[in-house]
Amino acid sequence: MSAQATTAAGALPEMLTSEGAPDPCAMVIFGASGDLAHRMLLPALYNLALDRRLPPRFVVVGFARSDWSEKEFRRQALESVKEFSRRPVDPAVWESFANGLTYVAGEYHDPESHRRLASTLQRLEQKAGTGGNHLYYLAVPPSSYPLIIEQLGHHGIVGAHEQGPGWSRVIVEKPFGSDLESARALNQQLHSVFKEEQVYRIDHYLGKETVQNILVFRFANGIFEPIWNRRYVDHVQIAVAESVGVERRGSYYEEAGALRDMVQNHMMQLLSLVAMEPPIAFDARSVRDEKVKVLHAARRIRGAEVASYTARGQYGPGWVAGQEVPGYRQEPEVPPHSLTETFVALKLYIDNWRWADVPFYLRTGKRLPKRSTEVAIHFKRAPHLLFRNIVDVPSMEPNILTMRIQPNEGISLKFHAKAPGSPIRIRPVNMDFLYGASFLVDAPSAYETLLLDALRGDSTLFTRSDEVEAAWAIMTDIQEGWNRQRPTPAFPDYEAGTWGPEEADRLMERDGRQWRRL
Amino acid sequence: MAKAVGPEQASLTWSGRAVDTGRIESELLRLRYEAAGGTRGGETFAIRTSLLNLVVHAADEKAARRASQVIAGMPSHHPSRSIIVVTKPSAAQSRIDAELSAHCHVSPGLEQQVCCEEVVLRVRGRAAEHLHSIIIPLLVSDLPVYMWWTGPLLGLTHVLEEVQGSADRLIADSARFADAASGLGQLVQLSGERPLRGIGDLNWDRLTPWRQLLMQHWQAPNLRPYLEKVDAVEIAFAESGHQAQPSQAFLLLGWLAARFGWNTEKISRAGPGGGFTIDAAKGAVSVRMAPAAGCPDLEPGWLVSVLLRGRGKGERASLSIGRTGDPMHLAVRIEEPERVLEGRVRIEACDEGEMLAQELDMVGRDLQYEHALGRALAILRALAGGR
Numbered sequence: 001m002s003a004q005a006t007t008a009a010g011a012l013p014e015m016l017t018s019e020g021a022p023d024p025c026a027m028v029i030f031g032a033s034g035d036l037a038h039r040m041l042l043p044a045l046y047n048l049a050l051d052r053r054l055p056p057r058f059v060v061v062g063f064a065r066s067d068w069s070e071k072e073f074r075r076q077a078l079e080s081v082k083e084f085s086r087r088p089v090d091p092a093v094w095e096s097f098a099n100g101l102t103y104v105a106g107e108y109h110d111p112e113s114h115r116r117l118a119s120t121l122q123r124l125e126q127k128a129g130t131g132g133n134h135l136y137y138l139a140v141p142p143s144s145y146p147l148i149i150e151q152l153g154h155h156g157i158v159g160a161h162e163q164g165p166g167w168s169r170v171i172v173e174k175p176f177g178s179d180l181e182s183a184r185a186l187n188q189q190l191h192s193v194f195k196e197e198q199v200y201r202i203d204h205y206l207g208k209e210t211v212q213n214i215l216v217f218r219f220a221n222g223i224f225e226p227i228w229n230r231r232y233v234d235h236v237q238i239a240v241a242e243s244v245g246v247e248r249r250g251s252y253y254e255e256a257g258a259l260r261d262m263v264q265n266h267m268m269q270l271l272s273l274v275a276m277e278p279p280i281a282f283d284a285r286s287v288r289d290e291k292v293k294v295l296h297a298a299r300r301i302r303g304a305e306v307a308s309y310t311a312r313g314q315y316g317p318g319w320v321a322g323q324e325v326p327g328y329r330q331e332p333e334v335p336p337h338s339l340t341e342t343f344v345a346l347k348l349y350i351d352n353w354r355w356a357d358v359p360f361y362l363r364t365g366k367r368l369p370k371r372s373t374e375v376a377i378h379f380k381r382a383p384h385l386l387f388r389n390i391v392d393v394p395s396m397e398p399n400i401l402t403m404r405i406q407p408n409e410g411i412s413l414k415f416h417a418k419a420p421g422s423p424i425r426i427r428p429v430n431m432d433f434l435y436g437a438s439f440l441v442d443a444p445s446a447y448e449t450l451l452l453d454a455l456r457g458d459s460t461l462f463t464r465s466d467e468v469e470a471a472w473a474i475m476t477d478i479q480e481g482w483n484r485q486r487p488t489p490a491f492p493d494y495e496a497g498t499w500g501p502e503e504a505d506r507l508m509e510r511d512g513r514q515w516r517r518l
Numbered sequence: 519m520a521k522a523v524g525p526e527q528a529s530l531t532w533s534g535r536a537v538d539t540g541r542i543e544s545e546l547l548r549l550r551y552e553a554a555g556g557t558r559g560g561e562t563f564a565i566r567t568s569l570l571n572l573v574v575h576a577a578d579e580k581a582a583r584r585a586s587q588v589i590a591g592m593p594s595h596h597p598s599r600s601i602i603v604v605t606k607p608s609a610a611q612s613r614i615d616a617e618l619s620a621h622c623h624v625s626p627g628l629e630q631q632v633c634c635e636e637v638v639l640r641v642r643g644r645a646a647e648h649l650h651s652i653i654i655p656l657l658v659s660d661l662p663v664y665m666w667w668t669g670p671l672l673g674l675t676h677v678l679e680e681v682q683g684s685a686d687r688l689i690a691d692s693a694r695f696a697d698a699a700s701g702l703g704q705l706v707q708l709s710g711e712r713p714l715r716g717i718g719d720l721n722w723d724r725l726t727p728w729r730q731l732l733m734q735h736w737q738a739p740n741l742r743p744y745l746e747k748v749d750a751v752e753i754a755f756a757e758s759g760h761q762a763q764p765s766q767a768f769l770l771l772g773w774l775a776a777r778f779g780w781n782t783e784k785i786s787r788a789g790p791g792g793g794f795t796i797d798a799a800k801g802a803v804s805v806r807m808a809p810a811a812g813c814p815d816l817e818p819g820w821l822v823s824v825l826l827r828g829r830g831k832g833e834r835a836s837l838s839i840g841r842t843g844d845p846m847h848l849a850v851r852i853e854e855p856e857r858v859l860e861g862r863v864r865i866e867a868c869d870e871g872e873m874l875a876q877e878l879d880m881v882g883r884d885l886q887y888e889h890a891l892g893r894a895l896a897i898l899r900a901l902a903g904g905r
Binding site: 243318319320321322323324369370371372374376400402404407408412414419425426427428429430432434497516517518 | 538539540543544547551568569612614641644645648650651652654655657658659660661662663684879881
């Protein structure tokens with residue numbers, strides 16, 4: 001953000017610095033004409049500008065293949081902000097923000113294009129005083145990552161340090177590889193140009209307030225940690241349910257499937273945060289050290305074990321929210337005999353002292369009846385059922401602590417209470433804590449949080465290379481098991497608008513349990 | 519398309535035409551915050567307690583309004599989300615209209631509040647045949663789902679099938695069934711289906727004071743020797759103008775049959791008077807069940823009187839309970855060989871809100887009702903077969 005923008009918003013640069021404002025910087029968005037920049041990045045940056053959170057000398061260089069002028073890029077950016085910003089456009093702030101927007105049209109593999117990028121960065125450094133600090137954002141399809149990384153290494157625009165004058169950082173979007181081997185290859189390539197400390201692998205789930213709140217809830221309170229273990233917890237359910245289909249991402253999704261698109265990243269992050277040991281400090285290294293230990297402790301599901309520990313499915317035509325919707329195979333860019341899974345259920349064990357023999361049930365799917373992401377800790381039943389003669393024991397549900405990520409962010413605890421009157425009647429009650437206050441103040445989007453962290457050089461909420469590889473190791477075993485499974489699955493096997501295939505219910509029934517009603 | 523009203527006191531409303539469920543959910547959330555904040559001068563409550571979801575099927579607008587009034591009468595008992603659904607599958611265009619309201623009540627002198635949300639959905643066209651896709655997204659997660667069926671079951675089974683998969687407990691009102699035998703038959707069938715964990719009937723709740731009185735007197739030492747061997751039962755039910763549907767009377771008879779262990783498989787008609795006999799271990803029980811005219815204050819089919827007559831030690835005794843003309847009282851008359859006792863007892867008004875509240879207090883199965891229902895149906899079927 002330029003100095004004028006700061007003044008327009010009414011704050012002094014000194015104050016920002018004292019609050020830990022980021023260093024001056026030029027941010028390069030590769031794929032600046034694409035969907036991610038349009039929907040997420042530019043609106044997030046503008047909102048940071050509105051909140052006076054951007055550094056006083058901040059410029060954005062858009063780089064993409066679209067043959068746009070600088071003027072066109074600014075016009076497109078304004079459209080993005082108008083359509084997707086969580087707050088309306090303030091003309092004075094917009095003008096200052098837009099003055100810092102520059103555009104370079106070029107091909108990702110083309111050295112000449114990157115030379116122009118390098119000279120633009122040098123020019124901006126002189127003009128805006130960005131101090132040689134560069135933040136690169138790879139908002140492009142994964143196939144373009146290697147091309148860009150290689151070119152970045154050749155043009156002397158990547159500083160050697162993560163912090164200090166002339167720092168360089170790179171933000172890499174998901175998907176980070178498509179299996180263990182490709183993730184390793186991508187890590188190697190990144191490390192040929194950047195040090196690991198300079199690499200920020202983004203998973204926008206970690207930018208969500210309620211995901212971060214899992215850490216606060218667990219480790220800022222004294223009463224939960226003592227019962228957060230195998231002695232008191234019966235099992236854990238983690239659900240990421242989506243009511244949408246693949247929409248316009250058919251060709252991407254066809255290659256990815258639910259396992260790669262959702263489980264490898266978002267769900268493994270949720271699992272790590274819920275199951276991790278207390279870190280010794282709230283900093284990038286300590287938190288990520290503990291997260292990766294969880295993934296290393298996850299029991300691998302190999303070969304024929306996929307039949308007992310996993311279930312997959314694909315949606316057929318159906319009805320969602322009162323609308324008739326097509327099946328996956330009828331979606332654009334999806335082959336009519338596709339065997340790509342749109343639903344996954346897993347049973348995972350974390351083989352350590354805390355979680356031995358406690359199953360973690362994960363499920364995610366598209367075209368389920370409603371959108372809901374949550375982590376539910378199911379505690380063991382009371383050891384002695386004092387009221388067994390008074391109430392119907394099967395209807396006595398155990399205590400459940402639920403952390404809802406979206407929608408209706410909050411935490412709820414289910415317990416039993418006596419209904420008023422005589423004779424004694426017991427019924428479950430939900431006590432719900434809603435993030436009412438933060439909801440009403442309009443919390444920053446996940447991208448705002450994470451972009452600001454990257455600008456500040458705080459990688460706590462980004463994924464480290466060993467974390468990514470550990471998660472891929474688990475997924476790759478499962479994918480290989482599926483590839484060998486015969487007969488091939490009889491897709492589609494669940495109707496859009498239902499809770500997934502029967503196979504997923506059987507996974508729970510075999511253990512005498514059932515999926516929570518989301 | 520949509521307008522927000524308020525905040526006024528602790529009640530807020532919103533309505534929208536041709537909306538989607540995501541919009542409904544976000545508006546509900548906003549209303550809940552605003553309603554909660556409004557009760558305490560703008561301070562936002564971050565905690566709420568919830569007990570249940572209540573899904574109401576209303577056959578038409580009139581039924582929907584009535585259901586809404588009944589629910590509004592009991593919020594202090596049940597912090598809940600109610601979803602009232604009115605369907606019009608024959609409409610050409612598929613569309614969902616919604617009316618939302620949130621009410622929060624703070625108990626006087628207490629720091630407690632109870633919040634209720636109500637959603638009225640009008641679903642037209644083909645969407646009405648896929649109600650589960652509209653209702654499930656609106657349910658509060660992991661709370662029991664009660665389904666209140668306000669109309670006759672027959673002819674609307676597809677709606678029930680749509681929704682029952684997500685309901686824990688079905689609450690019907692057998693007084694509103696078009697035909698007793700087929701309606702009760704459907705309830706028996708549903709009571710065995712999963713995931714339903716229970717079935718309730720407001721018509722059964724209307725019998726509560728009658729059953730309590732019968733039990734109290736039957737168990738009293740003076741009368742018990744006679745009523746151990748009941749040999750005659752007479753039940754009268756209201757019939758004002760047009761023919762009444764007697765499911766309430768049959769439920770009471772079914773309950774008696776279950777309590778006394780009568781064999782409802784063995785029924786024979788006894789002559790032209792409309793009576794019949796039920797086989798019992800201690801001899802046949804003659805039953806007379808008849809409509810009673812001249813009860814303008816009662817809904818057709820509601821109980822007017824019941825009489826049990828029994829024999830013990832070679833002598834006879836009887837217990838009869840009947841209406842008095844005053845809806846708040848029942849008359850009890852006991853005839854023993856040595857004496858005749860008469861008295862009046864006070865009963866609660868047959869308020870639908872109270873009965874619904876009773877049903878919502880039930881978590882598991884109501885086995886007394888299920889047994890009575892099964893026997894009532896057996897008797898109805900045996901009588902139909904013997905015609």
